[in-house]
Amino acid sequence: MNKRRTNTARTPQNPGAEMRSPWTGRTAAALQSALRLSQEAFAAHLGISPRTVAAWHQKPTVKPQSEMQQLLDRALAQAAPDAQARFADLTSPPTSDRLQLDPNIVAALDWVDAQAGWTPGTARTRVAARAAQLDPHQLQDRGHHRARISQRDIADALTAYYGPTPLYRAHFGHQLLTTSIVTRPDWLDIAVPLIASNDRIRATATSSHAADLDADAAINRLAETLTLETRLVNAPLYRLTSIDVGLQRIEGTAGIASFVEYALTLDLLEAELIDAITAGSTALPLRDRYLPNLPAVLDVGSRLCAGGALALTAIARPADPFRGPADYLLLIQERSGHVVNAARRLAVIPKGFHQPVTDIRADAQVGATLRREMEEELFGRADIDSTIGDQRSADPMHPSRLSEPLRWLLAHPGRLRMECTGFGLNLVSGNYEFASLIVIQDEDFWPQFGGMVEANWESTSLRRYSTQDPDIIGDLLGDVAWSNEGLFAMLQGLRRLVELDPTRVALPPLDWEITE
Structure with a gap:
């Protein structure tokens, strides 16, 4: 139905x-x-x-x-x-150097030893041996092949595994767009203002769920990290323990987990699934271990459920004699191959993990994550990027430290609107996703600050689209390169834009449905 x-x-x-x-x-x-x-x-x-x-x-x-x-x-x-x-x-650096000197790799090795019950140093020896067998060129080629698997291929494979599943999909004109997002009607079109009175995720002292480690898979992940000479940063993440979402409200609780725990367990599921689709295989041993059925996916309190917030950014522009009528400028990113989530995929921007920076309680708000990601991914604040260096500021989002564009947006009410437009669980890895919309409503923003908007290292490029171009947006939505959560946020954001200012949006009907 x-x-x-x-x-x-x-x-x-x-x-x-x-x-x-x-x-x-x-x-x-x-x-x-x-x-x-x-x-x-x-x-x-x-x-x-x-x-x-x-x-x-x-x-x-x-x-x-x-x-x-x-x-x-x-x-x-x-x-x-x-x-x-x-x-x-x-x-x-030689692999041996990183195994000994990189504190994040050392933390991951120690964690694997502890979870597997091994003698300290065992994980280091096994990772070194595995890394010596890997070819970086083959790993890079595999990454490009993974990016060619469409969201519909992923949704079909997940439906075959789990059976009938309430997945989000949408009709845009004559197109049917499919995602892997598990959701329900009261989680959609919620229009939650991302302010303290409505945005109420509460951080608790709940300890992280005990990991059910597949040691061989974890060793292989670390060996690939070393072979590709990428950097693994062991930052804290919020782990969702309960959620209650409805019209204009977000409530729930979250504990703290380490990124290493996530990267070496649940984060392995996406690569396993895509490689199985490519090979025409149905064998998914890691999924059998971590998310064997739909009740396990939905029971966020009994497993490690990490996730994040991502938003369609829409910037109001006035009518122009060359460009045409008033519109919203939409920003879409092509993700870098160096990111953990949605590598080489299309996504809305900003997009980030839901995680604390300096204040575990205040940072638990979804809006806090999005404001931080705006600074980092759009306005050039490298000092708040946890992957680049340690955070030494007591309040990195203090008004005195904000970028000029964000300070201008926050200076007067009405310039910036931030809303959560939908919630769901991504069946690929079990992550929770807060689809959101950022609307810059003041038409003076783009003339003043458009030249300062530049994506950070997480993107290979930043694309611009107009809400007055229905054919071009239709082609964009049909691109197989979309990440599932990115497409979810894009579609929900477009629906909300129509409600907020239909004169700026010239698009065909956009209707969502949930398959069962």
Whole structure:
């Protein structure tokens, strides 16, 4: 049976991430060497002063400012493959070094030893042996193959495994769009203002659920992390223990888990599923262990249920004689291959793990996560990126530390609207997803700050769309590269935009339904 609601448009939606370490003088100089440029030519290539390049050579441990970090990121990304290979050779630490010196890898190894009941040091030995057998090129090729599996393929495989399941899907014009999000009618179209009186997730002292570790799978994950020279950051995550969502309210409780626990257990399910689809196999031993049936998925209090918040960002623009009538500018990201969630997939932006930074109680609000992710993923606040360095500020979101765009948005009521538009559990890994909408309602924002909006390392590119372009948005929604949670947030965000300001949205009817 299908449960369905309609909404008609009228014409006039990290932690725990894996990545390379931040740039230092030494690695910047290594990039110059890999590009085979003199100091003067390298400075010209970056568009900076030769004196800055000279300082990198003189002070190899210095960390360039965030703007310079972005220039170096771009220069490396645009370098020829042979130059990138030379850079990797110049900067890659030996596997043995990371096994001994990387505190996050050491924490993961210690955790595996403890959970598996092994003598300390056993996990290190096994990871080193496994890493010696892996080919990084084969792992990279596998990552590209995984990105070609569509959300419909994933939903079909999950339905075959679990049987009839209440999954979210939507009709956009003549398109049927399918996701792997388990939800129900009272979790959708909830329009929850993300302010303290409505956004009430409460952090508790509940300890993390005892892990049911598959030691071989965990060893393989760590060996791949080392082989691909990515960085695993053991940040704390909120673990959902109860949830009660309804119209204009979010309530629930959350304990704390470590990212290592999540990365080496539930986070393994997505890769297992996609590899099984690619191979035409139905064998899913990790899923049998962690999420064997739908009741296990729904019982969030009895398992490790990590998750996050993601939002469709919509920016109001006035009518323009060249562009056309007033609209919303929509921002969509192509995710990097270095992120844990939705690697190489399309998603709304911002998107982040629900996790504390400095205040376990206040950071439990969904809105707190989204405001932090706006700063990090859209407005260039590298200092709040837990994957780059330690957080030493007592209040990284203090008004005095905010970026200029966010400070302007918060200065006057009515400039910024933030709402949760839906809730669901992603059947891929059991994660909880708060689909949300960020609306910048003041038309002065884009002329003043549009040039400052730039995605961080978690995205390979940032796309722009207009709500006055129904055909282009239809093509976008039909792209197989969407992450399931990203498509869920995108669709729910579009539905809410129609309600808020239909004159700016020229789209066909968008109706959701839940399959059973």
